[in-house]
Amino acid sequence: MRKLKILVVYANHGGCSYYRQLSPMKMMEEELSEKVEIRYTDNPLEIDPSVSSAPPTESLENMNWADIVFVANILKYGGPYTARVIGLAKELGKFVHFDTDDLLTDLYEEHHLYKVYKDNKLDEITKFCYHHADLVTVTQVKFANRIKPYIGKCLAVVKNVLDYSLPAWNHSKSKAKFTRIGYAAGIHHRGDVKVFNAIPHLVNQKVGRENVQWNFYGHPPPDPKKDKNSWEAKVWPEYMSQLLRGFKGQKNYNIHYALPPNDYGRYYADMDVAIAPLQMNNFNDSKSDIKVAECSRYKIPLVASNVGCYEDTIINGETGYLIDPDAPRSEWVQILSKLCKDKKHRIELGQNLNERTRDLFDGRKQVHARYALYEAAIKDTGYQIND
Secondary structure (H helix, E strand, O other): OOOOOEEEEEOOOOOHHHHHHHHHHHHHHHHHHOOOEEEEEEEOOOEEEEOOOOOOOOOOOHHHHOOOOEEEOOOOOHHHHHHHHHHHHHOOEEEEEOOOOOOOOOOOOOOHHHHHHHHHHHHHHHHHHHHHEEEEEEEEEEHHHHHHHHHHOOOEEEOOEEOOHHHOOOOOOOOOOOOEEEEEEEOOOHHHHHOOHHHHHHHHHOHHHHHHHEEEEEOOOOOOOOOOOOOHHHHHHHHHHHHHOOOOOOOOOEEOOOOOOOOHHHHHHHEEEEEEOOOEEEEEOOOOOOOHHHHHHHOEEEEOOOOHHHHHOOEEEEOOEEEEEOOOOOHHHHHHHHHHHHHHHHHHHHHHHHHOOOOOOOOHHHHHHHHHHOOOHHHHHHOOOOO
């Protein structure tokens, strides 16, 4: 069989597109160059936004070239544009792969984009895409079960993976006399940080602030072009009001600016323990376990809310700790205090996590499974590749 022609249609260069499309497909292209040919575009319909025009279908070079049209999430030109890409791909006889890494059909009301999704019916457009795609992929089993009623053909779980060959995942691990607890978060965790309200202060009291350091990663870098009164600008001040509640005396925390998706892995070289507090709701319970992949690389134990699919890899006292989302703050304080005091234990947890999961999240070791998924789905749907 000739090379499979895959057109990757991405929304942007942010984290979602990077982890679900740009990075894994680049690895596939490099590792399976004899089997695939891949192109990338964020505008497969070739529209000119300045005049709201698009060329005729027969002139769309990439769409006509492809065997597989791989779309993820809602594209930057909006929901109707996304639906049109999938509809046109089907009209042209292409195999359509649609991927989502968030439960877009059930955003919770506290999410910053809830009103945008509801007002623009993006949840309904996502259901349309699920129904008309030949293959739908999501990050974990609970997620798959929640969207199963909307699926038209094939549904599969494809975990997030990392390109461990990048420099960011190969830094030397730094050392410190105190325990460094790290929290890496984007701008959509306003409700989640409430789970961790005042806990750093309580751990400081328990172990002594000189024995622990808190590092919060992901603050947007300064941008004079952005509105200082926008919701994005207010997110991190809200985070810190929750996380630092009760802080007194000498400062033992640092706030770090966000890095690009291919660079931020270096954060973990400066952590001894990572945390992932989450509220329980269907959206969070459908999230991926990418933090396990990140921690595993640098042999760091993860302490997380027992939400989503962390239970697949985090075993209490062996690879990290899971905390019930309704547990009192004292449980977080007890576990984190234990890890601050017992260096040997936290090193063992990190080593165990690495040994059990390093291949699972290594993108270059998973490319063959991804290619095999395409082969199986193409066979199951009866799609014919023209020679």
